[in-house]
Amino acid sequence: xxxxxxxxxxxxxxxxxxxxxxxxxxxxxxxxxxxxxxxxxxxxxxxxxxxxxxxxxxxxxxxxxxxxxxxxxxxxxxxxxxxxxxxxxxxxxxxxxxxxxxxxxxxxxxxxxxxxxxxxxxxxxxxxxxxxxxxxxxxxxxxxxxxxxxxxxxxxxxxxxxxxxxxxxxxx
Numbered sequence: 001x002x003x004x005x006x007x008x009x010x011x012x013x014x015x016x017x018x019x020x021x022x023x024x025x026x027x028x029x030x031x032x033x034x035x036x037x038x039x040x041x042x043x044x045x046x047x048x049x050x051x052x053x054x055x056x057x058x059x060x061x062x063x064x065x066x067x068x069x070x071x072x073x074x075x076x077x078x079x080x081x082x083x084x085x086x087x088x089x090x091x092x093x094x095x096x097x098x099x100x101x102x103x104x105x106x107x108x109x110x111x112x113x114x115x116x117x118x119x120x121x122x123x124x125x126x127x128x129x130x131x132x133x134x135x136x137x138x139x140x141x142x143x144x145x146x147x148x149x150x151x152x153x154x155x156x157x158x159x160x161x162x163x164x165x166x167x168x169x170x171x172x
Contacts, residue, residue: 002050006036010051026053027061031070034086041074041083088163096144101137105130 002010013032014025023031029051034042037050048058062084065071069090073082112126154160 002033002037006033007051009033009036024061024064026051026057027064029053030058030061031065031086034071034084035088041085043081043083045081047084092144096140098137098141101133101140105133105137108133 010029010033013035014027014029017023017028017031018025021028030047033047033051034040042050044055044058044062047053047062048055051058062071062073066073070087071084072087073084075082108126108130112123112130115123115126151160155162
């Protein structure tokens with residue numbers, strides 16, 4: 001059974017992901033719990049018991065988080081139940097992909113074309129959004145590359161440990 005502070009962390013994660021990303025609180029709670037639980041691979045029943053939630057609530061949360069690739073289900077040969085774990089690598093921001101911002105800038109240009117005869121003040125918000133999308137599309141891949149270099153340096157120095165891949169873990 002999880003400790004009170006683990007459940008509190010899961011609740012905080014649920015509120016954070018609900019507020020910041022629009023993820024239902026139960027899915028956020030589940031993700032938070034999966035970040036800290038031991039063992040890191042849990043069955044639906046174990047998760048339901050730990051989070052004091054119904055199996056259907058946990059199953060729905062797992063399905064939602066799977067669509068975002070934030071969790072994975074695995075099953076050892078011979079087992080009859082899936083085990084769920086957080087995909088920590090998936091928590092790295094995905095919106096650093098410059099293609100997203102290229103698409104966004106193209107969308108805003110489409111809207112701006114509709115306002116070609118409008119006064120400058122009416123066109124200004126879309127022009128600024130295009131400039132922002134172009135800026136982010138240019139800069140964020142560099143920021144992500146800088147982060148990965150720093151992460152690798154932190155791992156090499158031993159300040160942070162490289163997480164296990166899950167392929168050769170000791171799932172109970």
